[in-house]
Structure formats: C-alpha cells, structure tokens
Amino acid sequence: MSLLEVSGVTKRFGGLIALNGVDLAVGRGELVGVIGPNGAGKTTLVNVVTGVYYPESGRIIFDGHDITKTPPHRRARLGISRTYQVPRPFNNLNVLDNVALAAMYGSRRISVRGARELAMDLLGRVRLAERAQDYPESLSVVELRKLELARALAQGSKLVFLDEVSAGLVGDDLREVLSVVKDIHEGGVTMVMIEHVMKVIFNLTERIIVMMNGQKLAEGKPSEVASDARVVESYLGRRWSEI
Ligand SMILES: Nc1ncnc2c1ncn2[C@@H]1O[C@H](COP(=O)(O)OP(=O)(O)OP(=O)(O)O)[C@@H](O)[C@H]1O
Ligand SMILES: [Mg+2]
Structure with a gap:
C-alpha cells in the first residue's frame, strides 16, 4: 500500500477551482517530482495534504489513516511535514x-x-x-x-513536501541544495518535490507529475513526461530543456 493516496481531491476558492479531482499516490521511499506553471495548484496540493485547507471532495489516506478531515497538528504527528515556498x-x-x-x-x-x-x-x-x-x-x-x-x-x-526549495537559486547554490535533497532521500526519506522548472528535478526523481489548471496533465518517468505531446504543447509550448 502507498504511503500517501490522494483520490479525487477538489479544492475551490470561491469560483476558482484550484484542485480539480486530483489523484496522486506516493510509495514509501519514493522521490516524486511535481511540476507545473504558476497557479497550477502545486502549493494548494501541499496545503490540502498537510491540512491547511480541507478539500470539498475526495479522500486523503496517509499511512493507512484517512486524514481527509484531520487537523494539521495531528497530521504533523502522524509524520507529514513540508517546507514553505517563502522560508519562515x-x-x-x-x-x-x-x-x-x-x-x-x-x-x-x-x-x-x-x-x-x-x-x-x-x-x-x-x-x-x-x-x-x-x-x-x-x-x-x-x-x-x-x-x-x-x-x-x-x-x-515519514513524508516531506518540498515547495520550490530551489526557487531563485542558480549555479553552485542550486547544485548544493539539490545535492542535499538527494543525500536526504538516499538516507530513506520519502519526498514530494514541488518545482516550477522541470530541468531542476529531471535527473533527481524517478517519477514526475505535471499539473496544469488544478489537474494532473501527465505522469511518468522524466523522459516520458518530457516527450509527452500534451506536456510539450500545453506547458509553455516549449521543449523541457527550455522550461
Ligand atoms: N488562499 C487562497 N485564496 C484564494 N485563492 C487561492 C488561495 N490559494 C491559492 N489560490 C489560487 O489557487 C490557484 C492555485 O494556486 P497555487 O498557489 O496552488 O499555485 P502554484 O502551482 O503553487 O503556483 P506557483 O508556481 O506560483 O507557486 C491560483 O489561482 C491561486 O491564486
Ligand atoms: Mg506554489
């Protein structure tokens, strides 16, 4: 059984559907990448799994517990943590x-x-x-x-979400953070790495999920996702090496 199973999760903010029926599974020991443009719903996904917001529909199962309506501090105690896009x-x-x-x-x-x-x-x-x-x-x-x-x-x-941990970093600083993430994952920590730029996670993860407009656009090995016609067309319309 997966460590995390998100099924059919929908989160609205007024008229805006930030997450629209999202399914996601993360196995123990995995390092999964989630990419997508601004406003795709990446941070909202982290917020819904960590309990900042409750979804209007769908279920979240973590380590065998249904946590869909569990408050954030109890989810933290069960073993879910996250980093913030802006350090706090x-x-x-x-x-x-x-x-x-x-x-x-x-x-x-x-x-x-x-x-x-x-x-x-x-x-x-x-x-x-x-x-x-x-x-x-x-x-x-x-x-x-x-x-x-x-x-x-x-x-x-047991599960750590990294919300754009590399944002704004280039060169040696970027390599340093990615190398630390790699070491920690190899030490046995299950991780979901949210990124804006595919290039950053391409060589680090075994599986990438592409989000767009609150939905999962594609999912697979980095090489599969990079050559997926829908991703190439929709995700800025450029080749992965440029995004
Ligand atoms: N608390 C909120 N109230 C209203 N709208 C929100 C709220 N949080 C997110 N949204 C909206 O939901 C959509 C998804 O936002 P989200 O922050 O999840 O995107 P993201 O993929 O993390 O984008 P970015 O790459 O810019 O971090 C956006 O349209 C955003 O404006
Ligand atoms: Mg975000």
Missing part, C-alpha cells in the same frame, strides 16, 4: 534552536537536550552545522533553504 524561520531563535523547536513539535517525544542533539545532527546532514549559533537573518538564501529542510526533517516525518 523564528528570527529570535538561533539556527540550532529553530531546528530543535521543530523536533519538539513533531512526531517525536524528546527532551530539550535531546532535541538540540538531534538538531545538530540534522544541521550536519543539510551541511549547515557551522551556522548553528547564528541567527536566521544572517543566512544566505541557500542557507535558509537548508534550514527549512532541517526543520522539516526534525519533525520525524
């Missing part, structure tokens, strides 16, 4: 305690000391250990993204 650290806490706090509010039962030890370990995994005592305002964009990742992992999650 606590600016009055240092980097270490930002991660330690997440550890204490997730699915783990842990002491303050245990949370700080775990936080240090996670900062090592995302290659941010040397910034542990610094405050978020002094971090660069790539360091803030790593902090978001460490905080999501600190919750002891």
